[in-house]
Amino acid sequence: MATIQDIADKMGISKGTVSKALNGASDISETLQKSVLETAVEMGYTKLRRQKGAAKKLCILTKNIEYEEPHQFGYEIILGFRQMAEPAGYMVEIVPVTDELQKSTPYDVFMLQNNYLGAFGLGFSLTDSWMKDFQTSRTPTVLYDNYIIANPNIAYVGIDNNEGMELAVSHLKQLGHQKIGYLSSSLESHIMQVRHKAFFRALKQNGLKSAPTYAGSSYYITQCMEKHLPRLLDMGMTAIICSYDLIANAAMIQCQQLGFHIPSDISIIGFDDLPICAYTSPPLTTIRQDRIQLGKSGYYALDSLMNKISIGTLLLHAQLILRNSTGPVSK
Amino acid sequence: MATIQDIADKMGISKGTVSKALNGASDISETLQKSVLETAVEMGYTKLRRQKGAAKKLCILTKNIEYEEPHQFGYEIILGFRQMAEPAGYMVEIVPVTDELQKSTPYDVFMLQNNYLGAFGLGFSLTDSWMKDFQTSRTPTVLYDNYIIANPNIAYVGIDNNEGMELAVSHLKQLGHQKIGYLSSSLESHIMQVRHKAFFRALKQNGLKSAPTYAGSSYYITQCMEKHLPRLLDMGMTAIICSYDLIANAAMIQCQQLGFHIPSDISIIGFDDLPICAYTSPPLTTIRQDRIQLGKSGYYALDSLMNKISIGTLLLHAQLILRNSTGPVSK
Numbered sequence: 001m002a003t004i005q006d007i008a009d010k011m012g013i014s015k016g017t018v019s020k021a022l023n024g025a026s027d028i029s030e031t032l033q034k035s036v037l038e039t040a041v042e043m044g045y046t047k048l049r050r051q052k053g054a055a056k057k058l059c060i061l062t063k064n065i066e067y068e069e070p071h072q073f074g075y076e077i078i079l080g081f082r083q084m085a086e087p088a089g090y091m092v093e094i095v096p097v098t099d100e101l102q103k104s105t106p107y108d109v110f111m112l113q114n115n116y117l118g119a120f121g122l123g124f125s126l127t128d129s130w131m132k133d134f135q136t137s138r139t140p141t142v143l144y145d146n147y148i149i150a151n152p153n154i155a156y157v158g159i160d161n162n163e164g165m166e167l168a169v170s171h172l173k174q175l176g177h178q179k180i181g182y183l184s185s186s187l188e189s190h191i192m193q194v195r196h197k198a199f200f201r202a203l204k205q206n207g208l209k210s211a212p213t214y215a216g217s218s219y220y221i222t223q224c225m226e227k228h229l230p231r232l233l234d235m236g237m238t239a240i241i242c243s244y245d246l247i248a249n250a251a252m253i254q255c256q257q258l259g260f261h262i263p264s265d266i267s268i269i270g271f272d273d274l275p276i277c278a279y280t281s282p283p284l285t286t287i288r289q290d291r292i293q294l295g296k297s298g299y300y301a302l303d304s305l306m307n308k309i310s311i312g313t314l315l316l317h318a319q320l321i322l323r324n325s326t327g328p329v330s331k
Numbered sequence: 332m333a334t335i336q337d338i339a340d341k342m343g344i345s346k347g348t349v350s351k352a353l354n355g356a357s358d359i360s361e362t363l364q365k366s367v368l369e370t371a372v373e374m375g376y377t378k379l380r381r382q383k384g385a386a387k388k389l390c391i392l393t394k395n396i397e398y399e400e401p402h403q404f405g406y407e408i409i410l411g412f413r414q415m416a417e418p419a420g421y422m423v424e425i426v427p428v429t430d431e432l433q434k435s436t437p438y439d440v441f442m443l444q445n446n447y448l449g450a451f452g453l454g455f456s457l458t459d460s461w462m463k464d465f466q467t468s469r470t471p472t473v474l475y476d477n478y479i480i481a482n483p484n485i486a487y488v489g490i491d492n493n494e495g496m497e498l499a500v501s502h503l504k505q506l507g508h509q510k511i512g513y514l515s516s517s518l519e520s521h522i523m524q525v526r527h528k529a530f531f532r533a534l535k536q537n538g539l540k541s542a543p544t545y546a547g548s549s550y551y552i553t554q555c556m557e558k559h560l561p562r563l564l565d566m567g568m569t570a571i572i573c574s575y576d577l578i579a580n581a582a583m584i585q586c587q588q589l590g591f592h593i594p595s596d597i598s599i600i601g602f603d604d605l606p607i608c609a610y611t612s613p614p615l616t617t618i619r620q621d622r623i624q625l626g627k628s629g630y631y632a633l634d635s636l637m638n639k640i641s642i643g644t645l646l647l648h649a650q651l652i653l654r655n656s657t658g659p660v661s662k
Contacts, residue, residue, distance in 0.1 A: 304631060311645060311646070312490075312646050312648040315643050317642070
């Protein structure tokens with residue numbers, strides 16, 4: 001790792017100035033501090049020397065994910081993470097990440113600036129600019145549902161979507177379904193791409209016919225309902241798997257408006273098991289992502305990375321939760 | 332969970348006899364003890380009440396894997412596991428598993444009989460009869476390089492073979508190679524199937540041509556060298572990836588005997604990074620499985636399962652180790 005002298009030499013400034021900038025002294029301008037930090041990161045700096053007794057800090061980076069209320073998706077993920085991290089002596093800070101922050105500050109610089117030892121990132125999409133920084137980052141970082149190849153400092157945690165789709169498809173097959181369709185939101189996120197592939201893989205493994213037209217995806221749920229759902233119904237699908245619960249709920253409502261009875265005319269399966277699934281009409285059969293366990297395994301993976309055990313992928317078992325939106329195929 | 336009374340009722344024997352059998356009392360015949368344990372397992376028993384102060388025991392099950400000497404494949408995996416488990420207060424026993432044991436004793440019965448709280452299984456093949464037991468086992472169990480679907484008590488740990496193949500193929504592509512072949516041992520093990528698929532996936536992702544004839548697999552290395560290696564050379568392959576290091580070493584020797592120079596005529600890549608790879612002629616470029624880290628992550632996964640965090644898959648990042656068996660394609 002570079003020394004303070006190396007950084008000073010490279011920047012043509014004094015050692016004292018570098019040291020002050022790294023320690024965030026108030027008589028150094030923000031611009032100079034940032035440029036020292038950026039140089040330090042370029043030269044391989046990953047940790048500042050912490051003052052004795054200073055808190056060990058981790059952060060949870062949030063983007064496009066709601067987490068403040070118990071019924072929201074991120075709430076229990078964050079809870080599970082804290083349940084492991086805090087007893088282990090870490091302070092955990094939640095940092096909502098804006099596009100501006102990502103554009104103005106390289107990821108490792110941000111982490112160094114704030115003295116975070118590691119991060120758990122929730123909700124990043126493929127278009128976020130830090131996704132590029134993660135490819136070469138030297139900071140231990142765990143991403144929920146995002147995968148970065150060949151960087152030993154970054155791990156991916158999530159549930160096993162292949163297993164989830166296999167459970168959904170084989171459940172429908174056991175009920176006699178042969179024509180199964182799939183509705184998804186836009187394929188611009190890693191996880192929507194994974195589930196889309198997993199759907200076709202599961203059809204194949206179960207010996208069921210498939211064609212690209214068996215799946216439909218749109219950015220907005222309403223578009224998906226108008227454009228793809230009627231098409232799948234016209235094709236004679238007797239069951240539809242949806243890439244997440246809110247699409248499944250919209251599909252159930254739309255089918256019922258079109259005069260289809262669920263599950264006697266058509267079976268619907270969701271994905272995630274949001275708290276609402278028990279209260280939809282009918283209650284929704286779905287694939288559970290256990291969010292407390294996701295949060296805990298996020299901490300497990302981060303702890304491993306910080307101990308130089310370079311986990312790349314950690315997938316939780318998926319679970320099929322049977323409710324009333326699936327039934328035997330109608331004769 | 333069933334009570335001792337339930338077991339006694341089901342078997343038509345006294346509660347006292349069941350209790351003695353479960354505690355391994357010496358005045359109970361072995362046959363009766365076994366039949367009590369089998370009934371207990373059937374009825375959902377997973378743990379015996381341990382005497383206060385008794386050691387908490389885990390086991391490492393070994394099958395078809397050498398581990399006694401530092402240069403053998405299993406040695407560091409076991410070491411890494413113990414480095415985590417023993418400081419956490421577990422006694423770790425190594426249990427070589429025979430076919431006879433698997434046939435005579437159901438897996439959960441064996442674990443209960445020996446008071447093991449969990450296991451790390453190394454080297455099982457798809458034909459081992461306990462592989463079937465794992466599908467329904469209630470005992471927390473981590474399998475190295477074997478995957479069991481939809482049982483929340485079983486986890487798979489290994490390295491990310493897709494990432495490894497991607498690193499190997501893109502390294503060769505950067506060196507100008509366009510025709511890359513693959514040699515493998517028999518596809519009767521889970522991991523050989525995974526690597527075989529990963530090879531074709533990596534060719535596709537790198538925009539390289541492929542056909543089923545680009546790969547050859549045989550049970551014995553000598554067969555593989557006689558049957559498939561000359562075929563791949565005749566097809567004009569300029570590089571060959573091998574499913575593990577010993578095949579790669581045999582391929583290098585065979586190529587040299589046929590008058591090919593390595594790497595100027597043909598590049599060879601192995602898989603695993605066994606200690607021998609630094610000493611082959613030439614030293615072998617390969618994909619590393621870090622075995623200490625594999626052992627440690629085996630413990631991580633087992634600890635999670637015992638804490639009801641149901642990890643299904645834990646993959647370590649693969650690493651490409653560059654030595655002298657790969658070079659630019661000859662013009």
